[in-house]
Amino acid sequence: ILTTEKSNRILTTEKCNPIVAVAFVAKVMEKAAKAFTEKDNQLSAVHAGRKVMRMAIETPNFEPVQIPLKYIEQSTKDFSDERRLGEGSFSWVFEGKDNVIQRKFAVKLMKLRFHAEIEIAEARRTFEREIVTLKYFSHPNIARLYAYHLDQDLHGTHCLVYELASLGSLDQILRNKSQRGRLDWTKRIGVALDVARALQYMHSGKGGQICFHRDVKSSNICLKRNHSALLIDCGIAKMIPLDESEATMTVMESAGNGLRGTPGYICPTFSRRQKHYGSANEVFSLGIVFAELFTGFLQNEDIDGEEIDLFERYSGDGIEKLDLVSAADECAGQWDTGAKKAFADLTFRCIGLHPKSRPRVNEIVERLEKLASQARPWSVGERNSITVLSSAPLVYFDDEGVHPISMMPHFALERDTLSRCIQESNRDIELIFDVATD
CATH class of the missing domain: 1.10.510.10 (Transferase(Phosphotransferase) domain 1)
Known part of the structure; x- marks a missing residue:
């Protein structure tokens, strides 16, 4: 006995040709398999995107790579208005958020409202030029480019994924x-x-x-x-x-x-x-x-x-x-x-x-x-020291609480992060790394 999805009619072998019944079953199974495969592919794309973002954020001098669009769409709630941070001549900027790795980032989405082909091509070249430029430069005061998504179709979706500065533009x-x-x-x-x-x-x-x-x-x-x-x-x-x-x-x-x-x-x-x-x-x-x-x-x-x-x-x-x-x-x-x-x-x-x-x-x-x-309220010549015990990951604070810089103790990342903080503070501080004994 077979039940059709749309009409809920019951088909029996007495009312239909066996060949038709087999074909019907095959079609239903094919449709179900296709839906399952599509959902599985979407989940795989999200997992792949998350892996890229984790590596990009935690690895100093990580070279930006292509990231699945599905991950960007999920992290921005399909580019919803509530996640929109601002816009420029060629693009909108959205806040991306991944609760699994507990990170936020900025996503620049290219506008496709241009009517002339030459304008769309120029906007695309602007994105490509930015990717090339930021691959060359790594500096604490230049926003890091984590990843990007450039569609093969000129009229497709083009995104850049950046380090997020939480206070906004000057x-x-x-x-x-x-x-x-x-x-x-x-x-x-x-x-x-x-x-x-x-x-x-x-x-x-x-x-x-x-x-x-x-x-x-x-x-x-x-x-x-x-x-x-x-x-x-x-x-x-x-x-x-x-x-x-x-x-x-x-x-x-x-x-x-x-x-x-x-x-x-x-x-x-x-x-x-x-x-x-x-x-x-x-x-x-x-x-x-x-x-x-x-x-x-x-x-x-x-x-x-x-x-x-x-x-x-x-x-x-x-x-x-x-x-x-x-x-x-x-x-x-x-x-x-x-x-x-x-x-x-x-x-x-x-x-x-x-x-x-x-x-x-x-x-x-x-x-x-x-x-x-x-x-500053201190002397530049004054020297201080910080001893870092590597038994647990360093953490950072934001509005949502305390988060580890990396999910596991990561000596190189923690050292570079602390060094950057000290450089930005203009203080003469000596870093001493040691291993915790308890």
């Missing part, structure tokens, strides 16, 4: 007065230093190639829970091989590429001539970010019907030429007088009209390191 923080108040002047100097260090690393060629980010702005800087900064969105970055000539290493021909970057953050001399792009152009963009940190105003922000232009307001070459020192954001708290003047002076030099008058990135880092040491 522009969002400065736009919110309550959050801005928690970013006091010492933390703002720390953010400025972190971004400068990221650019110093990219410009130095330590990743094997010299690289210009080309879109440094507050919305491309995200803050972690400890207020350390990550530079994100390297989609229009330009890399130059180290074996190129000196002129090519320091100057990038932009003809044919169009004007890249965000208006207001682009060096005025570059936007007018559109010929060469080098370190000095990147320093101007960095200077605008410094001005945002110092004043609390956002570049291009509309206030009372007037669009803010920090270059025109505070640069010696601008129209208004207002005093930058007196424009310090009150939400940043009571500045140290010397640090306040020094940071304002550095910002003023960075946003000067003439590229040759701007400081080099190395000088910016040196000056900010000095300011950061003065902004």
